[in-house]
Structure formats: structure tokens, C-alpha cells
Amino acid sequence: MSVTTAPASGSGVRVPARGALLGYLLLLPAVAVIVLLVIVPMAFIARESFALSDPLLGGDMGGFTWANYAKLFDPVYAKTMGYSLGLAALNAAVCLVVGYLLAYYIATRPARRQPVLLMLVIIPFLTDFLVRTFAWITLLGSGGPYVKIARALGFGASSLVPSQTAVIMSLLYAFLPVAVFPIYASMRAIDPSLREAAADLGAGWWQTHRRIFIPLSATGIGSSVMLTFVPTLGVFVIPVLLGGGKDPLVGNLIVTLFTEFRNEPMGAAMSMVVLVLMLVSVALITGVLRLIATRSNRRAV
């Protein structure tokens, strides 16, 4: 291997190198992983979502049918679909509001204190997902701190596990850090003097956010929604552990269809729905961001 960087030619940030061919060779293993273990497998899932399945034994019977997609409108599936979308939207919205405020708070602290505060968000983020989830069983379950405190305050509280409240709490807890990082990253780049100028010109809190912080952190806000909304649909651990499995999410159905019912074509169709929703949300968010960018450009001119 000879990794040769050409001597200073021009003033580019990146050192231009000889032999772009070697560059492509270095990319080969990553491209192989993405193509063989992500793209091709997803193509097979797309194909399988149109396959017939044996009504008794399950499994992929080949052929072509729209039946799996039509079945998504059956009450059983449609109910889970609607419930999941609602819960995912709620979770994304709460994560966005709380995440935005946290990011704003951290980004407006003195530079010395910011890494410490960010660290406080990173620690729970890197803590094992299952540990973060089962902690809520202790906190909200029978005899746990929640019940004790509520009783001490004179409310007749009983265990919240299993319950929808517990599911919502632990979804928020699971996704909040992910919502903070991208917003913080784009807020850190905002010139602090803009905030001072806005204050000098008499802009209120809301106006400062509407005119400065929200437009300038739009990219981060977009990523934050993207990283919370659709991924919530695929969660299957939380509804089982904290919701008692009564209200499954799309993720639970996919797991059950693949591992228990062996109805892979139906599971594939559901997976495709999740994938398409993800693509749609990415397209929507990018579109909105572009719109904001052109509008603010026009205003600047």
C-alpha cells in the first residue's frame, strides 16, 4: 500500500492525492458491506412483500400479489398502524420540544460549561438501551418510587406498569438524547451576537426564536425529527416490557410475523411501509428545509 500525498499543490483544505484509483480501492470494502448487506437484502424484502404465502404453513410461496398490502387495511393491521403513527408523532413532537429547549439551553451557556452539559446528555444516550428501559419498570411499577410518592402526597396511585403512560415515558427517555444532538450542533454555529442584537432591538423570547434560532437551526430540527419519528415505529421492546404487549407497535408485528407466524411476505410488506414512511419523511424534511433556505435567501436579497 502506498498512500502518497502530493506536495503542496494549491491551498485546498484537503490534501489532493495522486492516484484516485487507490481511493476507490479503499472504498471497496465499505461499498461491499452496504451493497451486499443492506441494499441487496432490502431489495429481497421488497420482492418478498409481493409474494404469496401459504395460509397454513406460512413462508414465501413466490408469485406476485398485492394481497399483503391490501391486508394492511384489515382492522387488525390498520389499528396497529394508526396507533403506531399516533404514538410516533407524539413522541417525535415531545422529543422535539424538549430536545430543542435543552439544545438551546446548552448552546447559550458559557463555552466552558457546554461540554459538561452535553456530557450529561451523552451518558444516558450511551447507557445500554435495555437498562434504560427496565429502569422504568422499577420506577413506575408496583411498590416503586412513583407509587410511594403519589401515595405520600395523598393520591390513590397504583402501578403504572403496564400502561400507555409508561410506554410514552420510556419512549421519550429512549429518544430524547438523539433529538438534542443535531439541534445543538446547528445552534452552536449561530453567532451569539445575533441574540444580543435581537435583545437590543427589543425582540421578545418568542420572536427571537421565531426569527433567529428556529430558522438557523432548521437543519438540526429536521434531523431530530427524522431520527425520532420513523424509528419509534420500529420499537418492539418497550411496548412488551412497559405496555404489557396489549398495544403493539409496527415493530412488534414485524417481529411476530417473521419469528412466530412465519408469514414473511406480510412482515416484508409491513417493513416496506416503514421504509417508505422513512423515505417520505426524509423527502418532506429536505423539501421544507430547501423552501426555508430559498425564502430566507430571497429575504436577504
Place this chain on the structure above:
Amino acid sequence: MDRFVAWFCRIAFVFLYIPIVAVVVYSFNASEVSYRYTGVTTHWYAELFHDDRLLETLRTSAVVGVLASLVATAIGFLTAFALARYRVKGRAFFLGAIMIPLIVPEIVLGVSLLEIFSRAGIPNGLLTLVLGHVVITLPLATLVQMGAMTSLDPSLSEAATDLGANGWVIFRRVLFPLLRPSVLAAFLLSFTTSFSNIVISTFTSGVGTTTLPLRIYSSLRTGLTPELNALGTLLVLFTLAVIVLVGVRQMRRILA
């Protein structure tokens, strides 16, 4: 209003830590049931180290984590090097392609892997687990190392060239030593990601290759035991150790 936001955020920070504190506190609870806090004990920790089935899954997770992270870090290094230092056409395209596993919901990646492995006739086991974990750790490993490479001062390798060093010598004596912390960070973060993964493992583990999270999940379905709180506490300590090793500054550059 800013005062209100400050108070709200302080509460949010407390919210982020209540569950972690609860796991640690209850891991020392002498009582079998969480109803009572009857005193302090380290009994549950001792119990953990005698649970052979649990230790077996711990071993599986460690092996899978090390193998997948080594592969992801190595591939990520090559990818980052190519993207940061070579004039590759379609740079944005390649970068976007490598980020796909970050954007596609994990469950879709999981079922796709299950599908392809069963079609290819590869039985679920160590190999499928490692390959699956490589997929989800590769974007992170690449990003971490690329961040470090793009912030390298180009004049360093120019100076080395002027002093007569050839390509390989520059790489080994100048570039790699500077990149070593980011290589370690990529490995550690990949390991943490792999070690705590449950979604991909659900679809890629086979008989005899149950990972630790899968084992925790299946025992949680029958109920939370104090032993699991003890295990959770150890996992929290492990996370803190990783963060200390990676370093606060590098961590911040990676995530935000």
C-alpha cells in the same frame, strides 16, 4: 422566559438521570422485591457471577462486539481515509451510501439480514451476528475517523514530504500516530453499540449464540429481578469507562 427554560432544562436533566440512579440504588437493595428497601447488600452482584447461562451470553456478546468492531473500525478507517484524502468523484454519494444504516430503521435492516442469510443458506450464528453488527457500527466508525482526518493539518504531511519521507513512511510515522485516538474511539463506540444491540441480534442470532441483551430481554418478560439491576449498574459503569477513554472533547466532536 429564559428563566423558565433554565428551570425546565434542569428538570429535564434530572429526568435523564432518575432511571440510572434507580438502577444503581435498587441493585444494592437487600429485599427480593422492590416494595421494600430493607438494607444494603452486594448479594446480587455475587449472584451474577454464579449465573453460568448469563456469563455464557456475556461471552457471546463480547466476542461478537470485538470482532464486529475490529472489522467496522478497519473498514471505516479505509473509507474515511479515501474520502478525506483522495480526490474521489461522487464523494457525497459514497458518504451518503455509508450513512444508509443510520437512517433506515433498524428493524428493516434486521429483517433484510434475516432474509438474505436464509436465502444464502447461511445458518444464524456467530457469523451472521458479526456481519449484522458490522452493518450498524460501520457508519459511526467511519464518521468518527473521518472527523479526525479532515481536521489534520495538511502541512504536516507536506513537511514530511519536504524532509524526504515517502508515502508509507508519512502514513506510519506522521498520520497514523495522530489518528490513533480516533481509531480507538471508533473501536470503543462500535463496541458499545454492538454490545447493547437488541434489534439486529433478534434477527441474526441462532441457537447457542444468544447475546446478553437478548438474554436480559427474555428474562425481563417474566419479571425484573434485583440481579438485573446489579447487571445494569455494571453496564452503566462500563459506559462511563468508555466515555472517559474516548475523552469528552472527542465525544463532543463526534455527536454534535
